[in-house]
Amino acid sequence: MPTPTELGLPAAPAFANRVDDDVAVGLYRSMLRMRRFEKRAYDLFLQNLVKGTSHLSLGQEAIAAAFGEAMRDDDWTFATYRGHAHTLARGVAMAPVMAELLGRSTGLLSGKGGSMHLTSAEHHMMGSYAIVGAHLTVANGAAWSAQLRGTGQVAVCFFGDGTTNIGAFHEALNLAATWRLPVVFVCENNLWMEYTPIGSVTAVPRPAADRAGGYGLDPVLVDGNDVLAMYDAACRALARARSGAGPTLVEAVTYRHGGHSRADPAKYREDTEVRPWIARDPVDLYRAHLAGDGVSESALKEVDDEVAGELDAATEAAKAAPAPDLGLVERDVWADGGASWRN
Amino acid sequence: MAQLTYRDAVARGIAQELERDERVVFLGEDVGSAGGVFKSTTGLFDRFGPRRVRDTPISEQAILGAAMGAAMTGMRPIAEIMFSDFLAVCWDIVANEIAKTRYMSGGQLTLPLVIRTANGGGLRFGAQHSQAVENWAMAVPGLKVVAPSTPRDVVGLLAAAVRDPDPVVFFEAKGLYPVKGEVPDGEIVDTLGTAEIRRQGGDCTIVALAAMVPRAIEAAGTLAGLGIEATVIDVRSLVPLDTRTILASTAATGRLFTVEENPRLCGWGAEVASIAAEEVWSELTGPIVRITTPHVPLPSADALEDHARPSAALIAETVRKSLGGARA
Numbered sequence: 274m275p276t277p278t279e280l281g282l283p284a285a286p287a288f289a290n291r292v293d294d295d296v297a298v299g300l301y302r303s304m305l306r307m308r309r310f311e312k313r314a315y316d317l318f319l320q321n322l323v324k325g326t327s328h329l330s331l332g333q334e335a336i337a338a339a340f341g342e343a344m345r346d347d348d349w350t351f352a353t354y355r356g357h358a359h360t361l362a363r364g365v366a367m368a369p370v371m372a373e374l375l376g377r378s379t380g381l382l383s384g385k386g387g388s389m390h391l392t393s394a395e396h397h398m399m400g401s402y403a404i405v406g407a408h409l410t411v412a413n414g415a416a417w418s419a420q421l422r423g424t425g426q427v428a429v430c431f432f433g434d435g436t437t438n439i440g441a442f443h444e445a446l447n448l449a450a451t452w453r454l455p456v457v458f459v460c461e462n463n464l465w466m467e468y469t470p471i472g473s474v475t476a477v478p479r480p481a482a483d484r485a486g487g488y489g490l491d492p493v494l495v496d497g498n499d500v501l502a503m504y505d506a507a508c509r510a511l512a513r514a515r516s517g518a519g520p521t522l523v524e525a526v527t528y529r530h531g532g533h534s535r536a537d538p539a540k541y542r543e544d545t546e547v548r549p550w551i552a553r554d555p556v557d558l559y560r561a562h563l564a565g566d567g568v569s570e571s572a573l574k575e576v577d578d579e580v581a582g583e584l585d586a587a588t589e590a591a592k593a594a595p596a597p598d599l600g601l602v603e604r605d606v607w608a609d610g611g612a613s614w615r616n
Numbered sequence: 617m618a619q620l621t622y623r624d625a626v627a628r629g630i631a632q633e634l635e636r637d638e639r640v641v642f643l644g645e646d647v648g649s650a651g652g653v654f655k656s657t658t659g660l661f662d663r664f665g666p667r668r669v670r671d672t673p674i675s676e677q678a679i680l681g682a683a684m685g686a687a688m689t690g691m692r693p694i695a696e697i698m699f700s701d702f703l704a705v706c707w708d709i710v711a712n713e714i715a716k717t718r719y720m721s722g723g724q725l726t727l728p729l730v731i732r733t734a735n736g737g738g739l740r741f742g743a744q745h746s747q748a749v750e751n752w753a754m755a756v757p758g759l760k761v762v763a764p765s766t767p768r769d770v771v772g773l774l775a776a777a778v779r780d781p782d783p784v785v786f787f788e789a790k791g792l793y794p795v796k797g798e799v800p801d802g803e804i805v806d807t808l809g810t811a812e813i814r815r816q817g818g819d820c821t822i823v824a825l826a827a828m829v830p831r832a833i834e835a836a837g838t839l840a841g842l843g844i845e846a847t848v849i850d851v852r853s854l855v856p857l858d859t860r861t862i863l864a865s866t867a868a869t870g871r872l873f874t875v876e877e878n879p880r881l882c883g884w885g886a887e888v889a890s891i892a893a894e895e896v897w898s899e900l901t902g903p904i905v906r907i908t909t910p911h912v913p914l915p916s917a918d919a920l921e922d923h924a925r926p927s928a929a930l931i932a933e934t935v936r937k938s939l940g941g942a943r944a
């Protein structure tokens with residue numbers, strides 16, 4: 274496995290891009306919400322309060338936060354089963370997301386989707402999709418709709434490095450480029466395709482960036498742990514899409530701190546590989562950067578406390594909420610709210 | 617009233633909806649300037665332009681994904697999958713994405729879209745371009761499934777499918793494309809989930825779908841010559857399923873036959889038979905009989921393909937023997 278240095282990344286994120294103060298703090302708040310939320314979610318797994326599986330973005334928060342901050346309110350998000358961060362990034366409250374993970378009636382999806390299918394249409398978070406690659410094609414459809422109606426909206430689609438080897442990825446890239454769709458594809462390259470190094474199963478070293486040329490697109494490679502670099506890349510890609518120039522394929526190089534899913538302790542990774550990435554932590558280093566850049570400790574502490582407060586309240590509310598009404602099993606197959614298939 | 621082929625009715629049906637609603641768009645392989653490989657969409661590109669009638673690459677997943685994303689953001693797409701066999705190429709988008717997203721999202725997302733596809737045999741295309749796969753779609757919760765047998769129903773049921781708020785898979789019987797029928801002038805809008813009684817008779821009920829409907833009607837004519845009067849029901853819509861019409865007729869005649877082009881196992885007739893057995897058992901005077909394509913991939917040679925698909929002669933003979941047996 275290449276080290277960050279071998280991948281051309283600095284030992285610590287550069288944080289070289291300048292942004293407005295409110296954006297700077299907003300990015301921190303957004304990342305911290307993801308980080309704290311997912312750590313709590315993991316604790317709740319260990320207590321067996323969260324059933325089923327779950328895929329955490331710990332270590333990858335800068336990507337979701339940067340796009341969440343850069344996107345217009347009516348731009349659409351399409352995420353994968355690793356979608357907690359992308360849901361929170363659109364401003365969805367922690368409480369319904371936590372309740373969904375716990376399978377409670379107050380869940381974001383009333384308990385019908387769970388961790389892998391988080392969706393909040395009112396926030397234009399158009400779903401978390403758990404079949405690798407499929408949602409790239411769906412994001413195209415939303416972008417096509419924006420193009421047809423002239424709304425200026427952009428669809429942003431996040432996926433992992435493993436997705437670059439499935440057919441739907443290539444179908445979607447070709448169609449998006451051919452139709453010049455206002456869509457941004459964001460590959461979160463965390464170097465591991467589930468339990469396998471992406472480099473060992475991919476014909477090119479940069480799984481997304483090296484494929485861009487095949488669709489007439491420029492390669493865009495970003496330090497995915499540098500939230501300011503990501504924010505800059507997001508703004509450029511969104512502006513390009515809105516201008517009518519077509520899609521962008523962004524490869525954000527990052528690393529997941531934990532395993533692929535709840536079931537995976539990630540023992541296949543050597544400590545020597547993991548350590549430099551933990552040292553590149555996108556949240557802690559960014560907080561230190563803000564402090565060094567003149568944001569007061571009290572202002573940062575205020576964000577910390579605010580996030581902790583939201584998280585504790587969300588956790589307690591989810592624990593206290595009842596299980597969903599069993600009648601929901603046969604609700605909402607159809608738009609009339611029901612599940613009937615005969616008269 | 618015009619005489620239209622089933623093929624021309626497809627173009628008329630799509631045009632009716634494109635004309636009516638700006639949100640309706642149509643996409644697929646060769647559907648635009650080429651007018652479709654079956655010439656069933658001729659003229660739409662010239663009339664509505666490339667913005668609304670869109671040619672795509674050979675990318676079935678991208679086609680249906682585009683339809684899905686457009687549908688969930690306010691459009692009413694009609695997507696063509698050239699041959700229903702190709703649904704296997706994009707079955708993830710159909711069965712995992714389109715069918716489940718409304719339910720998984722707790723009802724937040726709505727997917728008003730239509731997947732049109734040319735289904736079934738009769739053109740000697742062999743096993744990868746001739747399957748009848750309506751039962752695949754019927755097996756997936758979250759999909760409505762429609763299969764018209766007449767040019768009039770092509771227009772009316774397509775309109776109903778486009779206007780329906782849920783995803784509809786619309787199976788066109790490719791063997792019927794050249795068949796003519798009367799189509800009334802003006803707007804035609806049908807209702808999903810309604811079967812049509814094509815012929816009334818007191819001795820038995822024959823339930824058929826799409827390309828099997830004209831064969832069932834022909835068989836009923838043969839049977840009438842033998843003194844057996846059959847009711848023929850055109851199912852038209854598998855989901856929702858008009859069990860009321862089927863069960864009422866079955867209860868009245870006491871005998872139920874299904875005629876299915878799909879291969880034997882888990883064909884739609886099995887579901888109909890099970891419902892009838894549960895709900896009108898006491899009215900039945902003999903066994904429920906399914907007439908299907910055998911459980912084989914469809915062969916290519918005309919003699920073999922004709923032998924494999926249920927013919928009017930096979931239907932008539934099966935019914936005659938079965939009723940004779942019941943009366944003996």
